[in-house]
Amino acid sequence: GAVVSQHPSWVICKSGTSVKIECRSLDFQATTMFWYRQFPKQSLMLMATSNEGSKATYEQGVEKDKFLINHASLTLSTLTVTSAHPEDSSFYICSAREDGYSPLHFGNGTRLTVT
Amino acid sequence: TQLLEQSPQFLSIQEGENLTVYCNSSSVFSSLQWYRQEPGEGPVLLVTVVTGGEVKKLKRLTFQFGDARKDSSLHITAAQPGDTGLYLCAGADAGGTSYGKLTFGQGTILTVHP
Numbered sequence: 001g002a003v004v005s006q007h008p009s010w011v012i013c014k015s016g017t018s019v020k021i022e023c024r025s026l027d028f029q030a031t032t033m034f035w036y037r038q039f040p041k042q043s044l045m046l047m048a049t050s051n052e053g054s055k056a057t058y059e060q061g062v063e064k065d066k067f068l069i070n071h072a073s074l075t076l077s078t079l080t081v082t083s084a085h086p087e088d089s090s091f092y093i094c095s096a097r098e099d100g101y102s103p104l105h106f107g108n109g110t111r112l113t114v115t
Numbered sequence: 116t117q118l119l120e121q122s123p124q125f126l127s128i129q130e131g132e133n134l135t136v137y138c139n140s141s142s143v144f145s146s147l148q149w150y151r152q153e154p155g156e157g158p159v160l161l162v163t164v165v166t167g168g169e170v171k172k173l174k175r176l177t178f179q180f181g182d183a184r185k186d187s188s189l190h191i192t193a194a195q196p197g198d199t200g201l202y203l204c205a206g207a208d209a210g211g212t213s214y215g216k217l218t219f220g221q222g223t224i225l226t227v228h229p
Contacts, residue, residue: 006157034216043121043203043222044158093157095217104148104217106157 003027004096006107013084013114021079021110023094029074030096034104035067038091050077084114118142119206121220129228131193136202136223139186144206147187148217149178152201161189194227201225 003026013019023033032051036044048069049057056069066088068080077096081088093109120139128134138147146165150158162171164180164187171178175198177190187204201224205217 004157041201041222041224043219046216046219049216091155095157103160103163106150106159108157109155111155 004030004094004105004107006094006110008110009108010111011113013112015085015114016083018080018082019084019112021081021092021094021112023077023079023096023107025075025096025098025105028096028098028102030077031074031099033071033077033094033096035069035077035079036093036095038093038109040091044093047079081112084112086114088112089114119204119218119220121204121223123223124221125224125226127226127228128194130195132227134191134194134225136189136204136225137186138188138204138206138220140206140218141185142206143184144208144218145184146207147180147184148205148207149187149189150203150205152203154201158203191225194225196227196229199225199227 005024005026007022011019034049035047037047038044046059047062050069050071052071052074058064071077091109091111095104095106097104122137146163148163149161151161152158162178167182167184169180175192179188201222203222204220208216
């Protein structure tokens, strides 16, 4: 079945540095990828929708200059957390779908800890 | 903005008991998905319901989509410790540029004690 790979699975960084998280669709081409943020024991909060070859669409309240999203190919989207701060520590999850009628497939998430 | 109200938020039961989780909205969804998530992992799709009034069964799990496609329920019969996890309902927008974009409920943390 379709697999979405997310890397790294966990990362620890110092405050003020930037961190890049990758989301890859391994056996299908993903025209759209979604990025979510999840706090402990809470639901997923959609951050942005990433369409290949175009600018990402950010949800209200999500800083586009803080969370840079690049979807340069049909199999890869990246989320870069710039100038990370401890409050950015969270579980980040991506999902991908082949087209508008396909089901979503989720990555296994990335645990970001900013010290 | 579409909202999905999921309840209860927490559920702690004994092995063998039955339980039901609800998702309600004032909005119509083209489809509704139920996911189960383990700590430190991504959500895993359990089922997708598309047609109003649809009922789907997955072993001890029964999923129902409301006639108006605004609400859904998940019923687990004879719960087992292996059912423990975070259950999420998610509604898919009907169309436009946001097609396929999911609105998640708040989640239900289920703990089944042996």
